[in-house]
Each structure stands twice: as C-alpha cells, then as structure tokens.
Amino acid sequence: MSALNGSTLPGRAAAPASAGGPKKMVIKPFKVAPKVPDNFGMETWDKLKTALDAVYSKSTSLLSKEVLYRAVEDLCGQKMGARTYELLMVELETNITKKVLALDQQSVDWRSYLQLVDSVWCDHTDQLNTIRNIFLYLDRNYALQHSGVKVIWEAGNDVFRRQLENFPQVINRITVGLIAAVEGHRNKETNETDVLSRLCRMLSTLDKYAQFEYVLCQDSKRFFAAEGTHLANTLSPSDFLALVDRRLQECTDMCSKLLDPSSRKPLLEIVETHLFTPHLPQLVEKGFKSLLDGDRVEDLRRMYLLFGRVKAQNMLQQAWQLYCRQSGEAIVGNKEPESQKTFAEDILTLQKKLDNVLKSAFFNQDGFKSGLKNAFEFFINLKHNSSASLIAKYVDRKLKGEKGVTEQEVEQALDQIMILFRYLQEKDIFEAFYKKNLSKRLLLGKSANFDAEKNMLSKLKTECGSNYTAKLEGMFQDIELGKECQAAFLAHLNKIQNSSTPVTFPGKLELEMQVLTTGYWPTAPPCTTLILPEEITTRVEAFESFYSNKYQGRRLVWAHALERCVVTARFPNNVKKELEVSFYQALVLRCFNRSDNLTFTDISLQTGIEKEELGRTLQSLACGPIGTRVLVKDPKTKDVEVTDTFWFNKNFTNKMFRIKINSIQLKETAEEVERTNEEVFRDREYQVDAAIVRIMKARKRLPHTSLMSELLVQLRFPAQTSDLKKRIESLIERDYLMRDPQDNSTYNYVA
Known part of the structure; x- marks a missing residue:
C-alpha cells in the first residue's frame, strides 16, 4: 500500500525533517496470512440450516437476520457460494416435498381442500420470501452472476411446481375445486373469492394455469350451453338478453378480480357462442317485434350490442x-x-x-x-x-x-x-x-x-x-295581381259613374273579381246554364269590357262554383242576419224574395243550376245543422228529391249576426280522383315526349335499350316500359323519330 506522502496527521506535530528529506511511513502485510478454520463452512451452514428449520417450523430463530445475512456473505467471500446454493436447494426440496405430500394425503371436501392448498401456498410464499431475504447476498453474487442458475425465488417455485407434477392428483383436485368454486360463484352459491383469486395466481406463477384454463373452458361450454337451452325457452326475450349481458359482465369482472386476465377473451367467446349464438333466430323471431311494439328502447339497444358482438x-x-x-x-x-x-x-x-x-x-x-x-x-x-x-x-x-x-x-x-x-x-x-x-x-x-x-x-x-313549384308560385302571383286589378276596376267604375254620361247599375251590390291564369289553376268545369240576376250581369259585362280594353287578346271564362257571397236576410219580427253562403246558395235564396214556397223544379228553372248541384245546395239550406236551416222542406227527409217543396223558414233563429252556411262538400268521388289522375298522366305524357326528343336530339341515334335506360334515369316519376314504348311510337307517327332502316331496334332523330 502506498504511503501518505507529504501529509500530516491532524492534532499532531510533524516529525522533524532530516537533512536527507521527509520521513516515510510504511505499512507492511502480516508475515503469516490468517487462516479460515477448517470447519468454518460447516459451522456457518449449520447456523443457516437451523435458521431454515425455524422458518419452516414457524418458530423464532436465535440469530438475527443481519447475522444470518453476514454469514451468507462470509461463505460467498470464501468462494463457497456454489456449495451453499446446492445445500439450500436440498433444504427447499425437502421441505416443499413434505408440504405437497401432506396435501396429497388429505381427504376433505373441495372447499376445505382449496383452503388447505391456499394456506400451504401462502406459507410457501412467505417462507420463500424470508429465505430470499436471508440469502440475498447469494442471489446477487452467485445466482445472478452465473448463467443457468435460478434466483432463489424462481428456484423455490420451480421446486414447488416439480413436486406438484410428481403428485398429479393434487393438481387434479385443485382444478376440480376451482371449477366448482367458479360455478358456485356463477350461481351465487359460494363466496370463496379470496381463495379463488390467490390459487389462480398460484397456478399462473407455477405455469400451471393453462392446464386449469383448458378445463375451465370445457366446463364453461357445458355450463352455458345447458343454461342457454333451459332458459331460452322459459325466460322472455328481454330477460334472456339481460341474462346474457349479465353473464358477459360477470366474466369480465371475474377475470379482472379472480382469474387470470388472459382468460377474459376465451370465456367471453364461450358465453357468446354457447349461451347466446344458438338462440339468435329464436330471439329475433319471438323477441324483436315485441320489443319494437312495446317501444323497449333499452332492451333493443342491448340486443343490438349483443348481436354486434x-x-x-x-x-x-x-x-x-x-x-x-x-x-x-x-x-x-x-x-x-x-x-x-x-x-x-x-x-x-x-x-x-x-x-x-x-x-x-x-x-x-x-x-x-x-x-x-x-x-x-x-x-x-x-x-x-x-x-x-x-x-x-x-x-x-x-x-x-x-x-x-x-x-x-x-x-x-x-x-x-x-x-x-x-x-x-x-x-x-x-x-x-x-x-x-x-x-x-x-x-x-x-x-x-x-x-x-x-x-x-x-x-x-x-x-x-323551381320547375316543380312554378305553377304554384303563379297562383300566388295571380292573387297579388288580382288585388291590383280589382282596385283598377273600382277606379274605372267610379270614373264612369261620375262622367258626363254616368252609367248606373241596378241594386246595391259589391263584387270582387279575381282573375286566374288558366295554366296555373286547376280547371273548374264552367256552368253555362246559370241564369244570373241583372244586378250581377251588368257588373260582369262592365268588368269584361274593362278587362278586354286593358288586356287585349285575353278571354275570360267565369268559374261561379268557386264564388262566395254575403247575403243580407230579413226574418219576421224585423230580425236581420247576414248569411255567408256560396254563389249557388245565394241564387237559390234570391228566388224566395218573390215567393215563400217553391218546388224543386221552380228553383231549377229560375236559377239554371244543374240538378245534382241544386240538390246538394238545397240540402245544405234545408237539412244542414240546426241554426243554419233557412229553408224547410216537405217531406222532412234528409235527402232532396225532385218532387220536394221548399218554404222560407219564418221560425229561423240564431244568436249570431253573421251565419256561415257551409255547402255540402262532396267527398272526393272516384270520378273526381280519376280526373285529377288523368290530368297528371297527361302532363306525364308531355314530359316523356320532351325527354325522348331531348335525348335523341343530343344523341341523334340510339338503340331501344339505351333510350329506355336514359329515360328511366331522367324521369322524376315511376314509368312503365309499356307506356314509354307508346310515347316512342307516337313520336314516330308524328315524324320526330324514325326507325333505322338497317336495324329495326334503333331509332334516329328526325331534324
């Protein structure tokens, strides 16, 4: 080891330097290296084995975990890690074998057996965790440093797995118990949720879950197939759908809380294919219509989502x-x-x-x-x-x-x-x-x-x-123009009445004229037999003269059936009323100004109204609702006959001053509907003709099938091919088209 050159110790004076330089401090190794006792390894392992026995016997060790950890560290320091690992594996093998063997020898029901297995597994994990903490230095400095050597946690679980494989009946009993627990959970009969959850994690840890999952899936197929067959015929469709939805949710919850999450997909597929799918036709046939009839939106939404799955x-x-x-x-x-x-x-x-x-x-x-x-x-x-x-x-x-x-x-x-x-x-x-x-x-x-x-x-x-509404818009334009025309006519009347040669009109009468364009409005059948009073005739002639002078070349045709009148009527006791009636009703009432009683024939001769229309008019005046019968008839029947006689109703009463007497509106007869339809079909013929000419003018030459196809695309209404052929023949007769001399099924446009 190197010396601390040039350094001084704190609190001490430096040694005096000699003339030759600073003094050196030298540390020398022992002359004889210290020896580890020969029985060091066995003694240390005996301490560790005693501790292991205490762990497995659930007793207290005399040595602390720190002392035991140092002992393992000392063994590894003396290169005894491999031997220590081997001895540890032997101890694990011995103790775990005892546990599994004890499980194999148990003869209890499945609930008790699952609790025993759960207890053994919990003890195993707790004990293995304690052992791993004691031998942590061995894990880090030996197991992790050598390939092919498992860490203590994995090695302990591997021993447990091999022992279970040595006792297959234990695995079988665990599987049977878990299947029973799952079925009990589905039927709300048992509540071993904690045990079930821990044992499923145990199987996953020991790589035995796939074996259990296979059996679980097979049993689930049986369970859900039987449940579907039984309940599909006893439950209502809505209740059966609710059951399927509940089962799917239960599977999801079970896999997230109890089983391994990997089971979620296969179990959901089993519910769908065995509980639900076989009964789809029955649900649609018996349930769909009833749910729609009852407006069961929630059940229909559930059915839609389930069918989508x-x-x-x-x-x-x-x-x-x-x-x-x-x-x-x-x-x-x-x-x-x-x-x-x-x-x-x-x-x-x-x-x-x-x-x-x-x-x-x-x-x-x-x-x-x-x-x-x-x-x-x-x-x-x-x-x-x-x-x-x-x-x-x-x-x-x-x-x-x-x-x-x-x-x-x-x-x-x-x-x-x-x-x-x-x-x-x-x-x-x-x-x-x-x-x-x-x-x-x-x-x-x-x-x-x-x-x-x-x-x-x-x-x-x-x-x-706009083409569709052109005529309808024209009707509104006529109403607006009619107001202007009426104002101009009144100004014209005022002018001629105040001129040097004034024109007078008989009677007190106010007329409002409305001119309608023939092409815009529905055609009303003209009544040429009407006998108009002089008061009306003179004013009508004045309007015709005014209109022909203002709009030359136009011809007026009067549609009296559409006219409305307000007639002043005086009843006995000087009772005055205003009657809002149709023009035909007004003509009939006017006849009673000269006579109190008239026959049907008399009225017909004085008014010129057609018999059918006159019958309806008299019926509205004599047989209408109470309070509108200004006439009475003999005999007093609901229907009007040609032989009936009518009187002015002197006993007429009504609290209202203005009384509206409705005409008897005929319900649309088949003839009237047919007439409307004929007008439509006539317009359709014009549209078909125009479409054919337009197509042929652009294409010049077309086969029959191509012309028919283009026509069906362009026409806005459904058309029969037979009707289209008739219009083509009509255009050929009128020299708009001609058949091709070389091909009879091809048409040429005639310019």
Whole structure:
C-alpha cells in the first residue's frame, strides 16, 4: 500500500525533517496470512440450516437476520457460494416435498381442500420470501452472476411446481375445486373469492394455469350451453338478453378480480357462442317485434350490442326492415274511413317512433338507416296515387288551421311531412292534389296563415326545384295581381259613374273579381246554364269590357262554383242576419224574395243550376245543422228529391249576426280522383315526349335499350316500359323519330 506522502496527521506535530528529506511511513502485510478454520463452512451452514428449520417450523430463530445475512456473505467471500446454493436447494426440496405430500394425503371436501392448498401456498410464499431475504447476498453474487442458475425465488417455485407434477392428483383436485368454486360463484352459491383469486395466481406463477384454463373452458361450454337451452325457452326475450349481458359482465369482472386476465377473451367467446349464438333466430323471431311494439328502447339497444358482438347484426337489419315494412303496410292497407283521415298522422307517428329507436337503440347505424328508408319508400308507394293525395290532404288541414294549434306547431308538422314527401315517387300526383287544395284555400279565404303557405312553397321548391313549384308560385302571383286589378276596376267604375254620361247599375251590390291564369289553376268545369240576376250581369259585362280594353287578346271564362257571397236576410219580427253562403246558395235564396214556397223544379228553372248541384245546395239550406236551416222542406227527409217543396223558414233563429252556411262538400268521388289522375298522366305524357326528343336530339341515334335506360334515369316519376314504348311510337307517327332502316331496334332523330 502506498504511503501518505507529504501529509500530516491532524492534532499532531510533524516529525522533524532530516537533512536527507521527509520521513516515510510504511505499512507492511502480516508475515503469516490468517487462516479460515477448517470447519468454518460447516459451522456457518449449520447456523443457516437451523435458521431454515425455524422458518419452516414457524418458530423464532436465535440469530438475527443481519447475522444470518453476514454469514451468507462470509461463505460467498470464501468462494463457497456454489456449495451453499446446492445445500439450500436440498433444504427447499425437502421441505416443499413434505408440504405437497401432506396435501396429497388429505381427504376433505373441495372447499376445505382449496383452503388447505391456499394456506400451504401462502406459507410457501412467505417462507420463500424470508429465505430470499436471508440469502440475498447469494442471489446477487452467485445466482445472478452465473448463467443457468435460478434466483432463489424462481428456484423455490420451480421446486414447488416439480413436486406438484410428481403428485398429479393434487393438481387434479385443485382444478376440480376451482371449477366448482367458479360455478358456485356463477350461481351465487359460494363466496370463496379470496381463495379463488390467490390459487389462480398460484397456478399462473407455477405455469400451471393453462392446464386449469383448458378445463375451465370445457366446463364453461357445458355450463352455458345447458343454461342457454333451459332458459331460452322459459325466460322472455328481454330477460334472456339481460341474462346474457349479465353473464358477459360477470366474466369480465371475474377475470379482472379472480382469474387470470388472459382468460377474459376465451370465456367471453364461450358465453357468446354457447349461451347466446344458438338462440339468435329464436330471439329475433319471438323477441324483436315485441320489443319494437312495446317501444323497449333499452332492451333493443342491448340486443343490438349483443348481436354486434357475434357479428349477427345482419339478422337484426333484415328483421328491422321487415318490421318497418309491415307496420307501414298495415297503415296503408287500412281501408277504414277514419284511418284514411288519419293516414298522415299515423305514418308520422310511426316514423317518429322508428326514428327514436334508430337513434337511441341502433346508434344511426347505416344498415338500419338504409332499412328504414327502403321500408318507407316501399309502403308509401305501395298504392299508386293514394299516399300522395292523403299527404296533400294532411297539408291542407294544417294550412287551413286547427283549433289550439300554434304557428310553431304547424311549422314543425310541415317539416315532418316533408320527410314523408321525400319518400314519394309520384311527386307530380302530390302536386296536382296540393294545387287543387291550395286553390280552394286562396280563393275561399280558408288559409290560416299566408306566411305558412309561403314557407311550404319554399320547402317544396328546395326539395324539387323551381320547375316543380312554378305553377304554384303563379297562383300566388295571380292573387297579388288580382288585388291590383280589382282596385283598377273600382277606379274605372267610379270614373264612369261620375262622367258626363254616368252609367248606373241596378241594386246595391259589391263584387270582387279575381282573375286566374288558366295554366296555373286547376280547371273548374264552367256552368253555362246559370241564369244570373241583372244586378250581377251588368257588373260582369262592365268588368269584361274593362278587362278586354286593358288586356287585349285575353278571354275570360267565369268559374261561379268557386264564388262566395254575403247575403243580407230579413226574418219576421224585423230580425236581420247576414248569411255567408256560396254563389249557388245565394241564387237559390234570391228566388224566395218573390215567393215563400217553391218546388224543386221552380228553383231549377229560375236559377239554371244543374240538378245534382241544386240538390246538394238545397240540402245544405234545408237539412244542414240546426241554426243554419233557412229553408224547410216537405217531406222532412234528409235527402232532396225532385218532387220536394221548399218554404222560407219564418221560425229561423240564431244568436249570431253573421251565419256561415257551409255547402255540402262532396267527398272526393272516384270520378273526381280519376280526373285529377288523368290530368297528371297527361302532363306525364308531355314530359316523356320532351325527354325522348331531348335525348335523341343530343344523341341523334340510339338503340331501344339505351333510350329506355336514359329515360328511366331522367324521369322524376315511376314509368312503365309499356307506356314509354307508346310515347316512342307516337313520336314516330308524328315524324320526330324514325326507325333505322338497317336495324329495326334503333331509332334516329328526325331534324
């Protein structure tokens, strides 16, 4: 060892330096090296073995752990680490063998046996941990420094594993006990959770868990298959779904708290494939419809998620689309009069319900959304024209106004009906009926809100384009222009009445004229047999003269069926009332100014009203609700016959000053519906002709199949190929097209 050159010790004086230099301090080794006693190794090991015996006997060692640790350190320092390790392994082998052998000799029930194994394993881990702490120096300086030598913890567990392999019946009994504990846990019969958890960790530590897991999986297959077979027929579908969901959650919880996490996936797959999958068709057949009928959103969401786990959502999608179709068909196919009135409301209620299920239970999944759309498109168009006309009537009712319904609710209803409108294939049918109803609302003043009318028109324009709403917009333009025209006519009357040669009109009468463009409005059949009073005739002629001078080349055709009047009536006792009636009703009432009683024939001759219309008019005046019967008839029957006689009702009473007497509105007869449909089909012919000419003008020459394909793409309504062929033949006859001389199935455009 080197000397401390040039250094001084603190607290001491330095030695005087000699003339030759500083004095040196030299430390020399022993002349004879100290010897370790010959019995050092055995004596030290005896101390350690005594300590090991104390550990395994659960008694107190006379030596402290620090002394024992130093003893191991001394053995390793004398290069006795390998021998010490060998002796330690022998002790571990001996003591662990005794433990496993004791387990093999036990004859108790599985619960007690699992508790014994758990106790042995806990003792083993505690004892091995204590031994590792004592021999920690050996672990660090021998086991870790030599490849192929296991650290004490691993070596001790390896001994335990080998001893279990030597006694396979012990492993079998542990496995059987654990399986019974798991099944008891599933049935809520046992609560050995701590023991189960520790023993599963033991098997994982000893690399024996895979063997147990295999048996567990086989037993789980048996258990869940039997449970599914039994409960699928006894539980309701919703309860069975709840059971499956609970079992899946139990497996997840069991694997996270009791079993090894690696068992989670195989056990979940077993629940899915053995408890759930075999009963999918039964659940769909018996449960899906009932859940939808009961609006059981939570159960439907559970069913959707469970079917998704086993990739069987296609089964649900098919059942969903079938349910939507059948529900819609039941509404469309109901021929009861009341159901026809509530058709749109019923469809909207169904749509709202199914939308809620789609959003809340099926999370707007594309397959289910597509199924709902396809189902609605199918059943709404199931009956040609019927759905379109009924939806148009629903819109008419909303725009006329309903008692207790706010503007906001009307707007919401129109937004909802537009959803159904999008499903309609025959939108031109809807437009025809909507136009007819709109004309009545505008001309008879039955529209509750003009802004709502404009909003509905805007929705239709956004959905179908400006061409679709051009005529409807023209109707609104006519109403605005009519006001200007009426103001101009009144100014014209005032001018001629105040001129140098004034023109006078008989009677006190105020007329409001409304000019309608023929192409915009539904055609109303003219009544040429009407006998108009002089008061009206003179004013009508004056308007015709005024209009022809202002708009040359235009011809007026009067539609009296659409006219409304306010008539002043005087009853006995000087009772004065105002009657709001139709033009036909006003003509009939005027006849009673000259006579108190008239026959049906007399009235017909004086008014010129057609017999059917006159019968309905007289019925409304004589057989209407109490308080509106200004006429009485003989005989007193509900129906009006040609032989009936009518009297002015001198006993008429009503608290109201202005009384509205409604005409008897005929329900849409088959003839009227047919007439509307014929108008639509006629318009369709024009559209088909235009589309054919447009295509051929651009292509010049086309085979028949190509022309038909392009036509079906361009047309906005469903068309039959037979109808399209007729239009092609018509265009050939009119020299718009010609057949190719070389190929009869090809058409050429004729410029």
